[in-house]
Amino acid sequence: MFHLGWFLGSGFGIQPWSATNGDGPWAGSNVHDWMKPDIYIDLAKNLERAGFDYILIEDTAMVEDSYQQSAETSLRRGFMAPKNDPMPLVPLMTRATNHIGVIPTVSTIQYPPYLAARLYTTLDHLTKGRVGMNVVTSVTDRVAQNFGYDRHLDHDERYTMAMEWIDVVKQLQGSWEEGAVVADPEAGIYADHTKVHPIDFEGEYFKSRGPLNTIPGPQRLVPVCSAGSSMPGRRLAARYDDTMIAQLPDGPSARKYRDDMRALVAEEGRNPDDVKFMFIATPTIAATDAEAVEKAAAAKEWKKSDKAVEYNLWNMSYTSGGRIDFGGIDPDTKVKDIDLSKQNGEHTSIANLFGGREEQTLREVVSTSFQIGDMGLVGSPDTVAAKMGDLMDEIGGDGFLFYLPTTRYNMAMVADGLAPALKRRGLTRESYTGGTLRDNLLQF
Numbered sequence: 001m002f003h004l005g006w007f008l009g010s011g012f013g014i015q016p017w018s019a020t021n022g023d024g025p026w027a028g029s030n031v032h033d034w035m036k037p038d039i040y041i042d043l044a045k046n047l048e049r050a051g052f053d054y055i056l057i058e059d060t061a062m063v064e065d066s067y068q069q070s071a072e073t074s075l076r077r078g079f080m081a082p083k084n085d086p087m088p089l090v091p092l093m094t095r096a097t098n099h100i101g102v103i104p105t106v107s108t109i110q111y112p113p114y115l116a117a118r119l120y121t122t123l124d125h126l127t128k129g130r131v132g133m134n135v136v137t138s139v140t141d142r143v144a145q146n147f148g149y150d151r152h153l154d155h156d157e158r159y160t161m162a163m164e165w166i167d168v169v170k171q172l173q174g175s176w177e178e179g180a181v182v183a184d185p186e187a188g189i190y191a192d193h194t195k196v197h198p199i200d201f202e203g204e205y206f207k208s209r210g211p212l213n214t215i216p217g218p219q220r221l222v223p224v225c226s227a228g229s230s231m232p233g234r235r236l237a238a239r240y241d242d243t244m245i246a247q248l249p250d251g252p253s254a255r256k257y258r259d260d261m262r263a264l265v266a267e268e269g270r271n272p273d274d275v276k277f278m279f280i281a282t283p284t285i286a287a288t289d290a291e292a293v294e295k296a297a298a299a300k301e302w303k304k305s306d307k308a309v310e311y312n313l314w315n316m317s318y319t320s321g322g323r324i325d326f327g328g329i330d331p332d333t334k335v336k337d338i339d340l341s342k343q344n345g346e347h348t349s350i351a352n353l354f355g356g357r358e359e360q361t362l363r364e365v366v367s368t369s370f371q372i373g374d375m376g377l378v379g380s381p382d383t384v385a386a387k388m389g390d391l392m393d394e395i396g397g398d399g400f401l402f403y404l405p406t407t408r409y410n411m412a413m414v415a416d417g418l419a420p421a422l423k424r425r426g427l428t429r430e431s432y433t434g435g436t437l438r439d440n441l442l443q444f
């Protein structure tokens with residue numbers, strides 16, 4: 001069996017809303033209603049019916065303006081803005097469900113660790129143990145500038161800082177020993193002060209006294225997720241993650257990645273089976289194989305349109321950390337003549353986009369490359385279910401993170417088409433056996 005996750009890639013932000021963005025005709029009333037709770041609650045209910053482990057909520061706190069040195073494209077087309085804070089969504093989604101986990105993103109440059117430890121422990125209580133934290137270091141200068149920096153820290157240093165940040169959060173969440181809460185009204189004792197300890201943390205980036213001023217939640221240490229696949233990103237994941245997101249194009253590369261990561265986890269003195277590696281994919285599913293192949297071909301064709309090219313150039317500028325304005329480069333420039341070394345954002349994403357394409361032009365890259373691909377998952381629900389089973393055998397295990405536009409059409413396709421086909425094959429859970437997100441991850 002394998003695990004399933006869903007990447008809510010637009011965060012608590014504007015969801016698919018316009019056919020001009022390639023969203024198809026399934027956007028419903030998102031343009032007016034994306035900031036209301038309904039679609040997120042529908043998503044949680046549908047995916048719980050489908051047996052998913054969790055929903056990962058993206059977050060990025062900025063209005064991007066590195067593309068053509070202007071926020072015009074971001075705001076005109078609704079790219080990554082507007083966007084609400086994801087944290088208040090979590091209790092709403094879990095209140096309407098019983099098992100599925102929700103993992104909102106937290107940036108180590110936005111939240112001081114004490115604030116994050118307290119917030120996630122509070123959410124752990126409110127969700128009865130179904131919250132996790134997707135720890136990111138933030139990608140662009142624009143986020144950093146919203147939180148007091150002149151420009152963002154260098155890529156690798158961000159991970160050093162993030163590791164220290166997680167240490168502080170974990171120590172705070174562990175600052176109440178087991179048994180510290182007595183809760184005995186007869187004796188008039190709430191807590192045993194000998195079991196509640198300051199942490200007196202003093203590091204290079206953070207200082208916190210502790211203890212946390214709330215009691216441990218059902219999961220005690222809130223599960224950690226991360227998605228950075230550069231070497232420092234992998235080290236962070238190996239040390240701390242309960243689930244890690246990996247971006248790979250196919251089975252063999254995913255297998256190697258998982259084997260390498262499991263070895264790194266073991267080097268950290270941890271059991272590799274305690275970390276679930278989730279391979280991100282955008283499957284193309286339709287009623288029949290022929291229809292799905294046609295749909296995938298149309299998506300490929302759409303990549304060549306002016307609207308798609310604009311989006312991809314915009315996205316590359318963001319992904320570079322705002323350091324390269326791809327809107328200011330002649331699209332007929334060869335990749336080898338573009339100075340990619342200036343990037344300071346998502347190293348793995350840039351490598352996925354440009355890797356092995358040095359002789360191609362920027363125009364060719366943007367109209368054909370996929371930062372996140374389908375891993376060959378194209379077909380009817382039955383076909384995709386079978387392919388997922390084969391692919392997982394090839395990879396060696398763990399699961400998939402779906403990255404699909406959040407529309408009710410896609411929810412139904414997955415929950416009522418694909419999920420029954422997966423369950424019939426015994427590939428995914430029939431039911432949940434535990435109550436928390438950690439229980440979901442460790443169920444098998």
Ligand SMILES: Cc1cc2nc3c(=O)[nH]c(=O)nc-3n(C[C@H](O)[C@H](O)[C@H](O)COP(=O)(O)O)c2cc1C
Binds near residue numbers: 227
């Ligand atoms: C599925 C997925 C979700 C991500 N979510 C966020 C996010 O919500 N906010 C953010 O700032 N970065 C996010 N990132 C970016 C990662 O945290 C990281 O910066 C990126 O994967 C590049 O890491 P690398 O430079 O170590 O390769 C996400 C990446 C992936 C693949």
